[in-house]
Amino acid sequence: MRPDLSLYRQHRAARDVTLEGVTVPGLCATYHSRPEQSRVATVGVYRFAEAEVFMSWGYADEAHCRWTAYHQDGVWGEPREGCPDVPYVLSLVRQRAG
Secondary structure, three states: OOOOHHHOEEEEEEOOOEEOOEEOOOEEEEEEEEEEOOEEEEEEEEEEOOEEEEEEEEEOOOOOOOEEEEEEOOEEOOOEEOOOOHHHHHHHHHHHHO
């Protein structure tokens, strides 16, 4: 299940985001967080040309994302374990760039 962003606060925004060492021009992100017991839960929501591409979430004290969900054709797909697949994200961005 995807995180409910209404339970988080946005704490940062970025443009031309870098994913695993690859800078993606035009990819923007908003980063959200909330306390969860003794940890901090985090969510990143990524957009290209104002359209949502994917979101990833987990905990601030972990090196990698726990889950990622992709947004295509106006709907969110099922969450997948782990960080976003960079080649897949690049293909989605290329499709949206036209």
